[in-house]
Amino acid sequence: MRCPHCQHDNRPGSRFCEECATALQRACAACGAPLSATAKFCPECAHPAAAPPARQFVSPEIYTPKHLAERILTSKAAIEGERKHVTILFADLKGSMELLADRDPEEARKLLDPVLERMIHAVHRYEGTVNQVMGDGIMALFGAPIAQEDHAARACYAALRMQDAVSRYAEELRRTHGVDVQIRVGVNSGDVVVRSIGSDLHMDYTAVGQTTHLAGRMEQLARPGSTLLTQATLREVEGYVEVKPLGAMPIRGLPEPVPVFELTGAGTVRTRLQASVARGLTWFVGRDAEMEQLRHALEQASRGRGEVVAVVGEPGVGKSRLFYEFIHSHRTHGWLVLESSSVSYGKAAPWLPLVDLLKTYFKIGDRDDTRAIRAKVTGTLLTLDEVLKDGIAPLLWLLDVLPDDHEFGQLDARSRRIAAIQAVRRVLLRESASQPLLLVFEDLHWIDTETQAFLDAFVESLPSLHVLLAVNYRPEYQHAWGGKTYYRQLRIDALPPANAEALLKPLLGEHASLAPLRRLLVERTEGNPLFLEECVRTLVETQVLVGQRGAYQVAKEPGAIQVPATVQAILATRIDRLAPEDKRLLLTASVIGKDLPWTLLLAISELGEDELRRGLARLQSAEFVYEAKLFPDVEYTFKHALTHEVAYGSLLQDRRRAVHGRVLAAIERLYADRRAEHAERLAHHAFRAELWAKALHYLDQTGTAETQPSIDAVLGGPESPASLWWRGMHERAVTIASRDRTVGIDFGNFPLFVTANFRLGQIHHSLGEYDKATGVLNENIAALAGDLRRETFGLAGLPSVFSRAWLALCLAEQGAFEEARRAADEAVALAMQQDHAFSIVVARVGSGVLDARRGRVGAALAELEQALVVERVADIAMLFPVVAAPLGWTYALDGRHDEGLALLQEAIARADAMQLAANHAQRLVWYGDAQRLAGREHAARRTAAQALEAARRTGERGHEAYARQLLGTLASERDEAVEHYRAALALAERLGMQPLATAVASCLP
Ligand SMILES: Nc1ncnc2c1ncn2[C@@H]1O[C@H](COP(=O)(O)OP(=O)(O)O)[C@@H](O)[C@H]1O
Ligand SMILES: [Mg+2]
Secondary structure, three states: OEOOOOOOEOOOOOOEOOOOOOEOOEEOOOOOOEEOOOOOEOOOOOOEOOOOOOHHHOOHHHHOOHHHHHHHHHHHHHHOOOEEEEEEEEEEEOOHHHHOOOOOHHHHHHHHHHHHHHHHHHHHHOOOEEEEEEOOEEEEEEOOOOOOOOHHHHHHHHHHHHHHHHHHHHHHHHHHHOOOOOEEEEEEEEEEEEEEEOOOOOEEEEEOOOHHHHHHHHHHHOOOOOEEEEHHHHHHHEOOEEEEEEEEEOOOOOOOOEEEEEEEEEOOOOOHHHHHHHOOOOOOOOOHHHHHHHHHHHHHHHOOOOEEEEEEOOOOOOHHHHHHHHHOOHHHOOOEEEEEEOOOOHHHOOOHHHHHHHHHHOOOOOOOOHHHHHHHHHHHHHHHOHHHHHHHHHHHHHOOOOOOOOHHHHOOHHHHHHHHHHHHHHHHHHHHHHOOEEEEEEOHHHOOHHHHHHHHHHHHHHHHOOEEEEEEEOOOOOOOOOOOOOEEEEEOOOOOHHHHHHHHHHHHOOOHHHHHHHHHHHHHHOOOHHHHHHHHHHHHHOOOEEEEOOEEEEOOOHHHOOOOOOHHHHHHHHHHHOOHHHHHHHHHHHOOOOEEEHHHHHHHOOOOHHHHHHHHHHHHHOOOEEEEEOOOOOEEEEOOHHHHHHHHHOOOHHHHHHHHHHHHHHHHHHOHHHOHHHHHHHHHHHHHOOOHHHHHHHHOOOOOOOOHHHHHHHHOOOOOHHHHHHOOOHHHHHHHHHHHHHHHHHOOOHHHHHHHHHHHHHHHHHHOOHHHHHHHHHHHHHHOOHHHHHOOOOOOOOHHHHHHHHHHHHHHHHOOHHHHHHHHHHHHHHHHHHOOHHHHHHHHHHHHHHHHHOOOHHHHHHHHHHHHHHHHHOOOHHHHHHHHHHHHHHHHHOOOHHHHHHHHHHHHHHHHHOOOOOOHHHHHHHHHHHHHHOOOHHHHHHHHHHHHHHHHHHOOHHHHHHHHHHHHHHOOOHHHHHHHHHHHHHHHHHHOOHHHHHHHHOOOO
16 A cells, blocks of 8 residues: 555555555455545445544644643754654554444444543653554654653553553443453654654654554554563663563564563652653762762672761752762662652651652552552562561551551550561661662651661661661751761762853853853852752743753843842742742642642642643743653652742742642542551641641551650750659759759859749649749749740740740639730740740640630640640650640540540550659549549549549649549549548648639538
8 A cells, every 4th residue: 555645655454654654545344445534435335434533533733632732833843854762652442343343333433432532641641642543543652743761661651551541441331332342552662753743733754664663563463452562662661661571573574573572560660760861960060079989888888898878968969969870870780779768747757768668679559559569578578588577567567558457566656666677677688688788868857766766776787788878968967877987978068160160061051152151150159059050040031041951142241140149049039930820830739749649739739631731841841840750640749859848938828728738638539548558648738737636637647756865865864853853853853943043043044044943833833832833934934035035045945935834834723814825825926936846835735724724625625636736747755745635634525535535545654654753643633534524433533543642742732632623523422522622622722723722612511
């Protein structure tokens, strides 16, 4: 058959020209006579012709989505006449004609068109273009006219997606029409010369060698329902997809059989590389010394002398890029590289980086279900080494796929944690015996305590292993490995001027007008690479620079060039310059996080699919975001953590909260059956959406670990007033705090005075000496005026806040509720202004307990739930009992007995574990009261007795009064009740506890 377009002589029955892919003429299936494009019957023998495709498939102009069409037309001029490396995909419906022979052609089309639609949609999904639609098949191109470096991977993903979509549709057809449809797909990569792109978007090209022919042959060889690749394609997609080799097959027109591969699935390798390739990295410059250090460490590790290398530097300076270049250099050949990074809300997301790393290691993909994950973990471990089988349960637990009834899940949090750390450690140790291991942890400044604990443990075993642990972080982060002989720290600073110029040259070009500009940029940015890149973007956007990347010219006076002072400022102005709808999209997206899955974007952006894609394409070309992942769904990512931070920071508070709410709802809906796995993210969004109860719900699933040393550190040594108070040694604490106070006054040591005063207030409060307490606390509040209110003076929070919170607690006992309210409100406002987590928790507890004492349950719940959320998010384990106990009691007052009791039990257990004795009597009274409210009088009585005992032990007389009141309420005999009430009343009166005295008095005869 002769091609009407290029006159190439194709073999009979061809549907496309194998030279230029033009659709060839239709012919009658019965007599072979040529058919017109629209004929329904053969003009020669009246045999019914298969109906032509519906109008929507006639021309690329009609079926190509707008966002792709725009890109094709803008790149048209640049690619006409060029030779391009591309991947070609053919797909068709095998035997459709036979299948539908008995049907009316119109009706047959109704069944077939949806198949075509699904094929085309899959191609567009991965930004390929459909050049031709023929009856029951399509031919698509990846890599031209839209340039893509990873065209082969995209073609494979499109093939997987269309097989998937069509098989789901086939299921439906089988049910409704009793017919079975399956498609065959063939893929090949090679060169084409692009001749022209018509205004209808059709691309004319000439294939070089066998490019199209082989793709077509792959399709024809494919078993229905399968996809075949050639070696040429496989070479480019290794790691991205999984294949089954089918051996060499003879191909008509070729002298030798060619190897053929069946595409079986997507690879599970995390494809950071793709993101980097997609973004067109700037030429890597400098960093020779750092590369050398890394190389040296690698060499040590390869000889079984493991090392830690820490790269430290400001954001944008090139930490990640250094790792990227190192990992992708020839040096790491033969190494198993496992990468992971912390995210900015990571502190509240225990284990996240480690889980990430494990997922890569076990090749767990996004679509794997629980069973698949279990199978992969178990299989890998047992193959690696039988002795690792004890590690299976802890690892499954880490990955959130442990069966519900497994005994490991019943262990306490601490034991689980130790076992998990141990299990990961052992797998890595064992693995490193087979091949050297390069572990990369990025952005440790956001690390959570659990992953930190793992790293600390792992570092200890390094010296004897074939492992290099490479980490990076911003300067504010600290760790305890500094003293190790096998630790080295690389501080990376901005690039020296010569390197910075070298970075700019390939980016800007060599035009003479650029020299002064280069110097100006290097000087202003001081050589921070991210800053440099963003400056160039700005200059292009404001048309100071005109031309193409790598060949710019200066179009305006350099004098007119303004460079903002910081990279954050430049990002902010660039964001402001975006068109309103693009800016809105960018800011909205920033709420999701640094990584942006397509489905979430679609769910929260309030845009249609096409609109969203176009918006993202514009943000991508402006280099705010990149595509980070393609399969199973596209995922975008912000170019840099700072881009994300600045975008997020530009959102108004109200809108931010609202969008977080939308993200929360979307994740809940989209991952309905995998909520546990997403608990940390859900908690984060609920927190930011200020949905406290929800935040608590999700946070519940994440246990934190408190460790004694950190508590001691906060309290200031075992003999400090704070420690003594903590352990319930109130008398001694008063003595020392008073001494400190005097020293502070005598020697003009203001910080000592302030902290001692606060401690005194705190201790007197515990002792029930409310007058003394209010005295010193008021003194503190007066002393801490102006800016002093914003200083911590070495405490874990602001004394200005602490003093007010405790004042509120004391005043509440005395019945001075209005005054207490004022103090509590001020405490909350001050803490919020400073955005200081520890202070916020303390302030909200003060405020919440005050409300609870007044019986304002709703208000108390709001305050205390917020306090607990902040405690969890900021991971301030030492405050847990302080928050959870009153919240538990408030739940009980609200009738939510089970929740209340559970929280109180945990508060008490964790206070015991931390040896927190101060106010323990109070916690026990609340617990007893909650038991009473739940109808468990017997248990309540026991708890109340314990409370009394605890109060006596520590001398907390206010709490003793409450314990007596509770015992009175619970007493079974009248005389006994009266005795308790009398004791409570006497204490309450002596201590000035107005409200308690009144309450108790009303119970007495
Ligand atoms: N030595 C370098 N040569 C060229 N470009 C660099 C270099 N270092 C960093 N960059 C570029 O600067 C930007 C910020 O670097 P990145 O590694 O992400 O910074 P960090 O991880 O320190 O925050 C990236 O776009 C990166 O490609
Ligand atoms: Mg980085």
